[in-house]
Amino acid sequence: MDFQELVHSRRSTRGFAKKPVPKSVIAAIIEDAKRAPSSMNSQPWHVHVLTGRPLDEVRRRNMEEMTAGKPSKRDIFTHGPYQGAHRQRQVDIAKQLFAAMGIARDDKAMRQDWVLRGFRQFDAPVSLVLTYDRVLDPGATCHFDLGALCYGIVLAAWDRGIGAVVNGQGIARSDIVREVAQIPDDEAIMTCVALGYPDDAFPANAVRSERTPAEEFVRYVGFD
Numbered sequence: 001m002d003f004q005e006l007v008h009s010r011r012s013t014r015g016f017a018k019k020p021v022p023k024s025v026i027a028a029i030i031e032d033a034k035r036a037p038s039s040m041n042s043q044p045w046h047v048h049v050l051t052g053r054p055l056d057e058v059r060r061r062n063m064e065e066m067t068a069g070k071p072s073k074r075d076i077f078t079h080g081p082y083q084g085a086h087r088q089r090q091v092d093i094a095k096q097l098f099a100a101m102g103i104a105r106d107d108k109a110m111r112q113d114w115v116l117r118g119f120r121q122f123d124a125p126v127s128l129v130l131t132y133d134r135v136l137d138p139g140a141t142c143h144f145d146l147g148a149l150c151y152g153i154v155l156a157a158w159d160r161g162i163g164a165v166v167n168g169q170g171i172a173r174s175d176i177v178r179e180v181a182q183i184p185d186d187e188a189i190m191t192c193v194a195l196g197y198p199d200d201a202f203p204a205n206a207v208r209s210e211r212t213p214a215e216e217f218v219r220y221v222g223f224d
């Protein structure tokens with residue numbers, strides 16, 4: 001795919017066809033993504049690729065704990081609930097997704113069902129768990145490096161007709177992911193990317209998220 005077309009057509013996929021993704025294709029995606037820049041070329045990342053029984057086990061236990069109202073257990077520090085403009089954008093994308101899925105504002109059961117889908121990684125056939133070397137905590141620079149890798153994965157997948165969604169909810173219980181996938185203690189779990197062939201009939205897959213006009217967040221200095 002042409003670069004412009006690739007970037008502008010990509011969107012998060014939250015409904016997947018029941019079709020396995022060959023290991024060789026995942027390996028090729030990672031080969032492309034690992035060309036991402038990283039601070040001092042430190043390449044602080046690890047990718048744990050889960051499918052089949054271990055992934056189902058992560059889904060089941062993550063969903064179970066979160067449904068029981070247990071708090072999430074993340075390795076990385078977080079900022080708490082979004083406020084202001086960030087919150088508004090969060091609400092806007094949720095409205096778009098709920099409208100596409102026909103979920104009414106007051107339909108608590110369906111809203112909960114949607115949240116649970118997130119906790120089970122939208123039933124994707126594959127999950128790439130991204131981690132970094134814990135010696136680099138408290139992060140920041142290595143978080144940035146993993147962001148670059150992550151976008152590379154998502155774009156390289158899309159280029160091959162494979163959909164993905166970066167899925168913080170899927171690793172809300174990072175302790176479970178670590179235990180099931182046997183992730184070493186010297187790695188911190190950053191996020192996961194749920195990945196698979198898109199189910200074209202799944203309404204939320206057609207949602208195109210909005211972006212703020214560039215004039216609102218870009219300044220040009222010294223151009224005139």
Ligand SMILES: Cc1cc2nc3c(=O)[nH]c(=O)nc-3n(C[C@H](O)[C@H](O)[C@H](O)COP(=O)(O)O)c2cc1C
Pocket residue numbers: 010011012014093118165166167168169170191207208209
């Ligand atoms: C760090 C990160 C975490 C995310 N976590 C979730 C998630 O838990 N559930 C979800 O549905 N989407 C998640 N997303 C996807 C975003 O909602 C999505 O990228 C955003 O709304 C823009 O939409 P687009 O990817 O279709 O352009 C996450 C994205 C990022 C970068």
